[in-house]
Amino acid sequence: MDKVYLDNAATTKIKADLVRESILNYYDNINCSPGRGGYQDSLAAGRIILDARQKIADLFNVQDIKQIIFTHNITYALNMGIKGILKAGDHVITTTMEHNSVLRPLKSLEKKNLIKVDYIKCDKKGRLKPEQIEAAINDKTKLIVLTHASNVSGTLMPIKAVGKIAAKYDIYYLVDTAQTAGIYELDFENLKADFLAFTGHKALMGPTGTGGFAISKKMATELEPLIEGGTGSKSDLAEQPNFLPDKFESGTMNTMGINGLKAGVEFIQETGIKNIRTHEQKLAKIFLAGLKKIPEIKIIGPANLKEQVPTFSITAGKRDLGQLSYELDNKYNIMTRSGLHCAPLAHQTLSTFPAGSLRFSLGYFNTEKEIEYTLNALKELL
Ligand SMILES: Cc1ncc(COP(=O)(O)O)c(C=O)c1O
Structure with a gap:
């Protein structure tokens, strides 16, 4: 064997053959900085990002493609969502089934005495009851963070029911889809999520170095960018642009990887x-x-x-x-x-x-x- x-x-x-081919094709024929130059190959690189954004928006049922932000993996996305929204005095609810990419950013804010976190204990099979989340809410609760499936036991979490609770109490809701995007239908609007984090290199079949998040317009207004720099837009300004997606996408994008991710998502859509x-x-x-x-x-x-x-x-x-x-x-x-x-x-x-x-x-x-x-x-x- x-x-x-x-x-x-x-x-x-x-991965799907298409992913490899698209990466090689990009490298051989385009390989330019997107959204910066006005020449044809730079424009082609920009179009790839735009197209990938559209494909991801379609996959997760996100209304405006500007709500899709690319990062280097879901760890970056989760750090941006968690550290960018929480302020001194905030309370967060999460579970004991989360990955370190959630636990560690929360712990570092906790250690600075900025926030308080409730880690809801799941049962011996890793299962969570939505009522456990509701019971932990207080008037300082700013954010609920929940993985869709555990990477240890595979246990699925009740992300839809928790979304309803988050919406009822008007609390920001962040979902980690690292283990499910590409295998389970994820509907951003229907989930009532404010932040749906995804990684590109697992079941979405893109290469490593890809990932990102979908963000609600409400959360996008309040979320502070962790990374600031060149965006190819508003270059006369000393400050970071405050519009999407540029507010959260600084520095040259991983266009080769995003092109591979786009092919991965195309494969998923074609296969079903x-x-x-x-x-x-x-x-x-x-x-x-x-x-x-x-x-x-x-x-x-x-x-x-x-x-x-x-x-x-x-x-x-x-x-x-x-x-x-x-x-x-x-x-x-x-x-x-x-x-x-x-x-x-x-x-x-x-x-x-x-x-x-x-x-x-x-x-x-x-x-x-x-x-x-x-x-x-x-x-x-x-
Ligand atoms: C549930 C979950 N969240 C986050 C991550 C981090 O993913 P990445 O390494 O792509 O940032 C993983 C990776 O295994 C995961 O399983």
């Missing part, structure tokens, strides 16, 4: 999100059934496809999971991730702290044969 890639929650290693999800769930069903048959394995999280994305964390008795991951790679060419997956509170919630878990995250380009092969490898090793 050739290499089997089961670390799609980290990044999608195997539902078809992508159906294929992944078909594989997940086989994998889950197989895991359940191996007595040494304990599945962490819901172990139920209605409540999770096709990301599975396991432990295996006293077995060293780093060693198991190493053996899967070295003996079977199967790529997985072991340890703490940048989400320490999630591991505490799921009782896998500090040893962590062995994670298998499936993607659209995996096959049934690969899943069977992986299950056999696990059986042999255990």
Whole structure:
């Protein structure tokens, strides 16, 4: 068996052919700074950004393409959303299932005594009840931050119900879609989100170095930009322009990457999100059934496809999971991730702290044969 890639929650290693072609084509034929020069190739680079913005806006049902902002990954987007909106005295509600790209920016503001944070404890499978969020709201609550799915256990969060609560109390609502964009339909308007953060290089199938956010016009007015600089617009002004998207996009854009991301989104639209999800769930069903048959394995999280994305964390008795991951790679060419997956509170919630878990995250380009092969490898090793 050739290499089997089961670390799609980290990044999608195997992308649509279109993505590679579009990156090479951009490099060979355009490769200019967008929105700066008036010559044809610079204009072509600018058009790529515009087109990508439109594709992302369509994907997330965002009304005005200027509400789409590109960053280098979702970590940048989350930092911009969190640090740009919170002021001294604000209160934030988030959960114990968040990634460090949420936890660390919040912790640094907390350590400066600027904000107070409630980390709502999810259950042993990583699940959250929307009422838990509502119960934590006080008159200082400025922001609710919630991941759509855990990158450790795959647990899906009730993002729609929490959106209704945020809207009811007029609180800014930020959703981290790192693990779901490209696999689940995400409707910005319907979710009542103010800030939908996405990363380009996972299921959206773009290259690394891409990501961004969709922002409500209300939040965009109040959000301070963390990064200021050249935008190619209003160059006579010493101050950052205050209109979208320039307010939040300074410095030369990663146009080559954004062109790849655009191709990734085109592939998703052509294939159909539902078809992508159906294929992944078909594989997940086989994998889950197989895991359940191996007595040494304990599945962490819901172990139920209605409540999770096709990301599975396991432990295996006293077995060293780093060693198991190493053996899967070295003996079977199967790529997985072991340890703490940048989400320490999630591991505490799921009782896998500090040893962590062995994670298998499936993607659209995996096959049934690969899943069977992986299950056999696990059986042999255990
Ligand atoms: C839920 C979640 N949020 C944020 C991130 C950070 O993504 P990136 O490294 O693309 O910034 C990840 C990455 O694994 C994630 O799973």
